[in-house]
Amino acid sequence: MxxxxxxxxxxxxxxxxxxxxxxxxxxxxxxxxxxxxxxxxxxxxxxxxxxxxxxxxxxxxxxxxxxxxDDGVVYGRRARRRFAEAYGELAAALCTAPEPGTSRGAPESSGPEADRFGNALYALAELARDEGGLAGALRSEAAARVLERSCRAPGALRAARAARVPDLLEAAARLERALRPLSxxxxxxxxxxxxxxxxxxxxxxxxxxxxxxxxxxxxxxxxxxxxxxxxxxxxxxxxxxxxxxxxxxxxxxxxxxxxxxxxxxxxxxxxxxxxxxxxxxxxxxxLVTVYPGMEASRFTDVGESADCADPYTLVWVGRVEPTKDLISLLHAFADVHRKEPKARLRIIGSAAGADGTAYLGHCRALAAQLFPDEAEGVHAVGDNPVSFEEIGGPEVPDLAEAYAAGAVVVLSSVVEGFPISLVEAMLCGRATVSTDVGAVVEVIGGTGLVVPPRNPRALAEACLALLRDPERRERLGAAARARALELFTVEQNVAAFRGIYLEILSHSPVRRVLVDGAGEPLPFGAPAEAQVPGRWTDPLRLRARPRWAGAAHPAPDAVSATVPLKESVPVAGGAR
Missing domain, CATH: 3.40.50.2000 (Glycogen Phosphorylase B;)
Incomplete structure (x- = not known):
């Protein structure tokens, strides 16, 4: 297909x-x-x-x-009226306050307002297809006036009613940017x-x-x-x-x-x-949950080896930025180091942007303050309990070696979507300690320890529990690797989408009806195997006509066949 x-x-x-x-x-x-x-x-x-x-x-x-x-198209009277009606409906839908009792973050998925927004969106798209000139119309003074009328209308959003002229111009400009795919x-x-x-x-x-x-x-x-x-x-x-x-x-x-x-x-x-x-x-x-696919082969050597560089080393790997909350991690490690003097913390990653660079400097200063005896060498790897490193150096040549550098991998974030670094640590067979944010609990699935975010004491206790129990570390690491190989590989991701593609196409109607020379329809003129390249896909010597001949919006010319075979959708961790 x-x-x-x-x-x-x-x-x-x-x-x-x-x-x-x-x-x-x-x-x-x-x-x-x-x-x-x-x-x-x-x-x-x-x-x-x-x-x-x-x-x-x-x-x-x-x-x-x-x-x-701007394609230079200037609308005539009819086109201006079409634009004013469609954009007016769109602006009215945006300015309408939610119905009483509706959650602020959840709009109505059906009903008059949902239809109003969709119909206005498609009317603008049809105008762009028929006449062109939509980009210029959206940036025009007429668009700002339409938006102003909707903001001043009864029942409009409270914030929209307070809009001034500069606010309306800025909103119209940003809406024009968001609507550029229509043109x-x-x-x-x-x-x-x-x-x-x-x-x-x-x-x-x-x-x-x-x-x-x-x-x-x-x-x-x-x-x-x-x-x-x-x-x-x-x-x-x-x-x-x-x-x-x-x-x-x-x-x-x-x-x-x-x-x-x-x-x-x-x-x-x-x-x-x-x-x-x-x-x-x-x-x-x-809804079908499909986890991102990770390339597992790059972590095979580390994952299949039970050895680690230092059984008393904690490793943090990622992009240094405030949402990673390395401040709490450093305070937690100070507690760990007091109770286990052999413990070390290796922070491996680079700063992201100006904010990340400033945050990294703040973390280094805090590390020097928490460990004054080793302050002079706090940036290097050696006898110092805390080190800041980047991947690509002599100590950490690649990503797999970063996870192999310690016995326990720590994630201390306060905001996280899908924790990629956590999956990488699992593929390396490492026991993990993570904060309960985003999809962490879903990813871990009982193969690691999870603590509340912004809680250095709980983070320290979980790290100590794993540092002092090598058998538990090994058991959790093996379970984590098995779970990651089952759910989070490229192969699982590709297999899931292969099934989903076939499932969607099997329920999609044929968009073109093939007919013979006498004009009679051929129900099986576009067989399912026509979707697969081969000798049977040679151009059919048949004349085709749209199913909706003479309709206001005829079907496109592409030939698409319904796939009669329903294939089960192998989805990692999800259910239809």
Whole structure:
């Protein structure tokens, strides 16, 4: 089958957010043809280049979210009226306060307001397809006036009613950026219209493009979120006036609900993400948990060896930033070192950005204060109880060696989504001590110790318990490795999506009816095996006509067959 893979700020760009798992997925499903539709977030990202692609990637089409070219189209009277009506409905849906008793974070997944938002969104997309010029219209003074009327209307959000003119202009500009996928030329028969399935690798703009392909071309949609886009927006929406933040939050909330409602299947990466999606209106029957796949082979040598560099060493591995709460870890280790003088702590990782660099300096200063006798050499590996290191040096040449450097791996975060470093430690067969945040408990599954976050005393007691009991460490490490190999490998991830693709396609209607020379329909003219490359896929010498001939919105020209074979979906740790 042909898969249209939709990404935002990720694959196939080098260093993209979702680049690694998308690349593994594409390479693991070599029997399918992939077309990649990538939305880039910055000019710098595009300049960084792309990853090398396998031969079954047919094409790559990219579009920037950081700029929008005005095509110079000036709307006439009819087009202006269509735009005012559609944008007015969209703005009214965004400004409408939730119904009494509705959770603040969970919009209605169905009902008049959900339909109002979706209908307005698709009306704008149809206007862009028919007339063009949508980018300019969204940046026009008329758009700001429409937004102002909706903010001043009775029953509007309290924050929106207080919006001033600069706030309205800023909100209109940010909404125009969020709606840029509506103006793309991706949805015709030579683009996503020829795909059998759209797979959005994240929420937000990628899911919006998938919604438009579904509406304009009838292509079924699969949405995967390893980090919930709406949650990321809430955490990062700290700038702007209250009115701007309220309108943007309403947009992303309703967009998430629309994507979950229209998608054929939604695959969260863990139960933590699944709960967010359910609160945003996702139907439980559509949710299938698929864990991220990790490359286990790079950790095989360490995982199969019972040896460690030092049985009294604690190891922390990751990106140094305030959410990792190394301050609590250092205070906990001070308690550990008082009770076990042989204990050492190796902090292995690099700082992320200016905030991370400043935080790393603060941690080093605290380590020198907590261990004054060894303050002069606190940055080096030796007799000092605390060391700060980076991967790639002589002591830690690679990631596997970082986990092999100690007997216990510690995670001290206060905010965490899916803990990648924890899975890596499990693949290395290491016992772990972690804080109860994000999906940690789900990942550990009883193979490690879990303590409350921001609790140095509990963290110290758990670390001491494992340092003093080598048999328990070995038992937990073996169980952790077995669990990671069962649930969190690339093979499990690829197998799950292979089954999900077939399951979705088996329930998708044929979008084109083949007819013979006399115009009579051929019910089996597009057999299931036509989805698999081979001699039977030679071009059919048949004349085809759309099923909805003469309808207002005819079906696309792509041939897609219903797969009669239902294959069970092997999903690691999830249930349909």
């Amino acid at each position: 042909r898969i249209g893979l939709l990404t935002e700020g990720g694959y196939p760009y080098v260093g993209g957010d979702a680049g690694l798992w998308c690349d593994r997925l594409v390479r693991g499903l070599g029997q399918h043809e992939f077309d990649i539709y990538a939305l880039s977030r910055s000019e710098r990202q595009e300049a960084g280049g792309r990853l090398p692609l396998p031969p079954h990637v047919g094409r790559v089409r990219t579009a920037p979210l950081w700029s929008a070219a 793309l030329d991706w949805y015709e028969d030579d683009g996503l219209g020829s795909a059998d399935l759209c797979h959005a690798a994240t929420g937000g703009a990628a899911a919006l493009a998938g919604l438009l392909a579904r509406h304009l071309a009838g292509v079924p949609l699969l949405v995967t979120e390893y980090g919930v886009h709406l949650r990321a927006h809430y955490l990062g929406a700290s700038d702007g006036a209250p009115a701007v933040r309220a309108l943007l939050a309403s947009f992303h909330r309703r967009l998430a609900a629309e994507a979950y409602r229209r998608a054929a299947c939604v695959t969260p990466g863990n139960t933590h993400a699944r709960r967010w999606q359910e609160r945003c209106g996702a139907d439980r029957a559509k």
